[in-house]
Amino acid sequence: MLLSLLDRSRTRADSDDAEALEATVARAVHAEAVDYERFWVAEHHAVPGIASGTPTVLLAAVGARTSRIRIGSGGVMLPLHQPLVVAEQARLLDALHPGRVDLGLGRSLGFTPPVRQALRRELDEPDTFEDDLRELRGYLEDTAAVTVRPVTGRVVPMHLLATGRGLAVAARLGLPVVVGGPALDSDELPGLLATYRRDFRPHRGSEPRVTVSLDVLVADDDATARELALPEAWAMARSRQTGEFAPLESVKAIRDQRWPDQVRRRVESSLDRAVAGTPSSVARRLERLVERTGAAELLASSSTHDRDALLASDRMLRDLVA
Template identity: 35%
Template structure:
């Protein structure tokens, strides 16, 4: 399921994550069209996978349901792996997620990733509305095990869900007397702490660390993931990924301005204001206090920005520090054009192989 070695000259596998950012002045419909174009571009430029994330009640993040957008992308792409990075599992019933991603894997066999996390993906009032039938995320490990049980249709005999089956999936194939599905969604554990790292290790699953959110201790998390890893039926050795906010541009100054737009959105969120991606000129004109400027500078620096070679150099130092197998570019900035240029510049720098569309439909039955 994982590439044996990186393509091109990169010392790691390269992938892309799109948060469905809608900058001020852009409609959700326009953003969705840009997401389709970006997924196709990532595929053509040789990236390994394209993920989307779940957010709620955020004007600047338009995918409350990544699986709906992924359904569209199964027909708009041919080769690239598609996935959620991630589904916030405490917001959902594991059975429903197993059914939905079973459908996606049927549409695009062998190309579907299911990354699960325990954060709400929103603010506290919205989280309460999403989780009104249960509280908190302390039950996350149990939910993951239940999800795995539905995906594999292999609950223990005494389990209360033993006779509950996710369709489509192995049980349906058996009932219909057809071969069992040859593929299934690849489940990832997502997080930004040693807690999620240890869980991924104990389950023998690939682990994705979200570095774009803050100064989390990725070195400790990766060490604990490897130390706690137990081989499983899907993975015989640890496989890890780090996602990081990136803006690459031909003009270094413009890359910083676009990164500052994302930093301003984070500042607004910390101030309990609406998460908005303002145009760079509005960010430039903002009369920040000393404390606000410190936060803006910190987040601007956290989102890797610069020319293609400058960003690549930082990515390589990050990989040397963490030992991850894969780097996922979280495309940032107010401008959708800049996000696409980021994907192009990094692909150019590492000489990723350009793949041309075959013109064949990407659906089950091929």
């Protein structure tokens, strides 16, 4: 199984956003050094806990500091952009970093109503996602009426971040899929993936391909790994109470606070579901996941407050899968 990283440029309560972006670039350099396949970054707008809303700009910085690892978006939210502009950005990255660029695409809108209003995109607008994907592919493959510059002679690969409806779109368009989030825990997932593979219509020789994306944290013992997973679990639980996805806090700061009963239940439930533990325990969880999904690649989206511990976890995960 191939192994890649998705870094969301998570902010920390005790540092500024610029440090989060610098840490993303440093993590990409480390990922290349320990031989990860890809390094992807994400698009989230006006979220306090995430520093980057423009993956293509951040990828230019990542590509400049690396030389071999594939770089990509996980993903560009296509409903928020014109397909021509997305194609231009992808091609510019490919011209700067030849043959290393992946274009992961999603359909999510803004996190809150004010953000969606600022993006000029409301939930009740017509769904043009599939048509936009076809238009974008036409630009990338030079089959559209408009020729996108710069011309590189290469086609930037498209990947679709997909759930149930997205899997059907990917099958019709002959695209590889990235599956993550709550969909991974769904009892329906194996059947949905079987349908995706059955209905897949090849495009230029493409074949059905599944990447699974989830948080994975590895440490020398299970208790330490569980502590590494705590900051993200805490932020997620608190966001459901406050409506704001906040920067990561240190384990000590979290332990020193009062835990409302509902938050405690949510945190404990999240930690129980987390793929966090020793190399052997994580290996067993990943083996079951691959058996269940037939995934060809793992896109680890892990984050924690302690950046040194995160790099150590990345290295242990790479050694485990290798």
